[in-house]
Every structure is written in structure tokens, then in C-alpha cells.
Amino acid sequence: MNTKASQGATSAAAEFDYIVIGAGSAGCAVAGRLAEDSNATVALLEAGPHDHHFSIWAPVGLAAVVPKAGPRNYAYYTEPQPGLNGRRSYQPRGRGLGGSSSINGMVYIRGHRRDYDDWAALGCRGWGFDDVLPYFRRSERNPRLAGQAHPLHGNDGPLHVSDLRSPNPFAQRFVQAAIQAGLPPNDDFNGHSQEGVGLFQVTQYNGERWNAARAYLHGGNAADTALNGGRHGLAVLTDTQALRILFEGKRAIGVEVVRGGTVQVLRARREIVVSGGAFNSPQLLLASGIGPAAQLRGFGIGMVHDLPGVGENLQDHLDIIVNKQLQTPELFGKTARGMLRLAREVMRYRRTRTGMVSSNVAEAGAFLRTRPELEIPDVQLHFAVALLGNRNLGNLGHGYSCHACVLRPKSRGHVRLRSADMRETPLIDPRFLSAEEDMAGMVEGVRAIRRIFAQPALAQHGGREVLTDAFGHDSSNEAAIRDFVRDHADTVYHPVGTCKMGVDEMAVVDPELRVRGVEGLRVADASIMPTLIGGNTNAPAIMIGEKAADLIKASLR
Structure with missing residues (x-):
């Protein structure tokens, strides 16, 4: 990757019109859009490295x-979570260009239209679904449209959204099983109705991960690895850790x-975006x-x-996984046969960008209502073509997994300082399952998965179920399911809410x-x-970056 221009930017100019701190999903979008103004200079600061690495661009990486x-x-x-029997939740977060869009499952989900209308009802004027839809459409390049206009989708944006090139047979079998289950x-899932089961669309192009950096910072095609994509006013500064924002008054x-x-010290003439x-x-x-004030003192x-309100209102999708062991090399697994097949698949991927290496692992999913009186889905399923979980299941060989998460959890946590030094990790406490309603949804999610299996x-x-086989075939033992959730649930990596938008005092x-x-x-970002949307959060974060750029530009008029 050519980073010479960006690495030398501070020696040439330590002052910019805009400074964007963090090159994740939203940061790449806002910086890239601001830099479209040829009269503006933008510095994008990222604590981590560039994204030009096989483990990032090859989806299974x-x-x-x-x-x-x-x-x-x-x-x-x-922090230890009482609701998870004192366990600490593991929270992977992307570090480097693209942020978490460089290490996520690439699932393209926007959430339900009601999520955004609820934001507007809370006083966030301009954030209803009809307000944010143009930004989803502007960011998206969906080949299904083949040049056609679509009221909900875009076909000429920088973010490639594609069907999987080589869906796993078991992902397709999961879809059929869920249909058989009703x-x-x-x-x-981003169309007129969210409910139902199907294969996910993913942020890929030609079988490669298309993270936010490729969408907004690099050139416009997969072969182009140069930074800035022709935006000459954009300086992308990797390996640059922000320590603090400076103020005059x-x-x-x-x-x-x-x-x-x-x-x-880098100075901003107009604005700084975190x-x-x-x-x-x-x-x-x-x-x-x-x-x-008390925390700062x-x-x-x-x-x-x-x-x-800074650091409060943390929300995340707690996730429970039901696994099934099945010894077939059609599924990922650490066995001699599995490794031999994967070696062949790597060669196939290098030739054709197809096969198992192009998999995002969580290939299929569903949105469902756990109670018939609900108007919109309250649980999401992710089906993965490997044995996954918070315990080491790799020694069990091959299998498949299904995740269930409650889409709009009631539990609220917080983020606080552990040290005044930004190089130290923050204190993170989601307070998972502190709201009883969340456990009820997790129980119904487990039951839904077992019906489908x-x-x-x-x-x-x-095959045989792993960990849940103790239940037998009867899912009526709610106490056993609750114990299973507390012993095994963990995040599905969708933390939000800690710099809440709104009009109230928090x-x-x-x-x-x-x-x-x-x-x-x-x-x-x-x-x-203000509230967690009903689905994966990468696409909404990119939408937020897109809209932020327009809000900033409008303030200059």
C-alpha cells in the first residue's frame, strides 16, 4: 500500500480544516465525503495500521x-458481569483502517424502519427512517439492481453490497429448515419487510471484503491500493494515537x-469529529x-x-449460540480432512475468488417474532458454518452454529476511564441481563433455534448438539435454558449509545x-x-458518517 503521502502529511501541514479521529465505519465515511470538497483539507487519524493484509481482505481471515x-x-x-455468572465479556474491536468493518462478519443490515422513527420520536429531528434512507442508498452499490432505480437500495455508492459467491450447502439447508419451522x-432483510429467513448480503466485492476504507479512502476498484482515492485534500495518518482534544475556552x-x-499537535480550522x-x-x-465532573476530578x-451523559447508555446485543457437531468437511473444522480441504480452498480462492475462503462464516440468518402479538421482529438469528462459542470448541472438529440475540435489549451499561491516558483500555460494563426482559427473549431465541435444528x-x-444436549429434545425446561444463557452468552459485537444523541439532559x-x-x-459513529437498532450495526454506522458530512457542510452555508 502506498502510504508515503499520508505519512508525510504532518511535516507539510499541521493544520487542517477538519480533523476526524478514528478511521472506522463512520470515520472513513465522514472523512471521505468531507474531502470531496477540493477546497477543504481533512486529516483522518487512526491509532492502528493500514488494512492491506490478507487477513483483512480475504473474508474468512x-x-x-x-x-x-x-x-x-x-x-x-x-468488567465481570453478574448476569453472566461473573464472566468477563470479550469485546473485539477493529484497530486500523476500516475499524471494525475490517474484522466484522460483513453482514449488511440496516435495522427496522421503526428504529429510526423511534429516534425521531425521542426528539432527534431529521433521523426518522425517511430522513436516513437517502444516506443508506447513497452509500450502497448493490449489483442486484443492475443499473435499475430502487426506492430502498442504491446502485452507485462506494460500499459494495453483494450476495455470497459460494454459499455453503448447510447455510441453504438452514434456510429450508427455518421455512419448514414456519x-x-x-x-x-433491508427491503419492505424484515421478518423471515434467508442468506445475508455482505459487504464484499469480487469475493473480497469491502470495508469502509476501501469504500471511502482507497481508489474505486479492488486492484487499486493507493490511499485517498483521488481526494488530494485528505491526509490519512495511520499509527497515530489521539491523546486529547485541545480547547481554547x-x-x-x-x-x-x-x-x-x-x-x-494537529490544529483544526473548522471542526473536529470524533x-x-x-x-x-x-x-x-x-x-x-x-x-x-466528579469522574473527571x-x-x-x-x-x-x-x-x-458521556459514557452512559451503553447498549449491546447479547448473543447465545446453539452448536451442532457434524463431521463433514463441507463445514469449517480443525481436523486433518478440514485443513486439507481448506488448503485446496485457499488455492481456489487465489484463482477465482470463490469457495470457502470467500465465506463470511455467518452466511444465513433470520428475523422473527417470539410472540404473535408483536408487530416487528424482536430476535435475530445468525447461522454460522462452523462451531463457534465462548468456549474452545475447535477440538470438536466440524459443525455448525446458530446465534440468537434480542434486538432491542433493555439492559443499560456504561464506559468509564480506567486511566486518563488514551493508550490504556477503558472500563467497559454493559450490565448484560440486568433487565429481566432480556433473559426472556434469550430463552425464546434458544427455543427457536432448536425448533429449526x-x-x-x-x-x-x-450430528449432535454440543452443550445443549443436556436439555434432551425438550426445550420446556426454562430454568436449564436460563442457566445455559448465563454460562455461555456473550456479545455479538454491536455496542452503541455512549455519546447519545438527543434533547434531554443526558x-x-x-x-x-x-x-x-x-x-x-x-x-x-x-x-x-439513542437506542440500539434491530440488526447489525456496520451499515448504520456508515450511514451516520454519511449524514454527519452533510450536516457539517450545511453548517457552512
């Missing part, structure tokens, strides 16, 4: 990056960073003197503005994404969500 800490994964852990088929005027072991995600955005605000941080399309292939940003009580500072 997530299996190597997600499970452990490394240069491209913060690999956070939460779910309607759905080939577009109440106005944000710069960022203190450490780069190459040297502390530097896009560090649900954990690092509140951490940076707090380290910079914006947050609850406890770390000796000079207060810029007392803002009690019992259908002929899957059951005829045999809001951190207003509906223009401006940090309340100061000037020249906004937040644009999933942390601004």
Missing part, C-alpha cells in the same frame, strides 16, 4: 483476527497525538475534559464542560451531532445512537 488481541484488534474485555422466506481547536513516539466508536469516543471526550483532568432439512444430516450530542456545551466538536 476474520477467523484469525477476531479471537485474539493484535495490531488490528483491540480485543477488549468488560418462517417466511426473505431474500432482502469552549472551542475545540486541535488534537494532541503521539506518532512515531513523538507527541505532536469517530472512535462506542468505547473509544466517550473515552476521548472524558480524557479531554468533557464528561461528568477523580483522574485529575481539567474540566472543559460538565456533561453527565429439528426440521428435516437439517436433521436428516445427523444527551451528549444534539441532532446535528454537535457535542453539547462546546463548539467546533461533533461525534459521528454508533455511539450517538
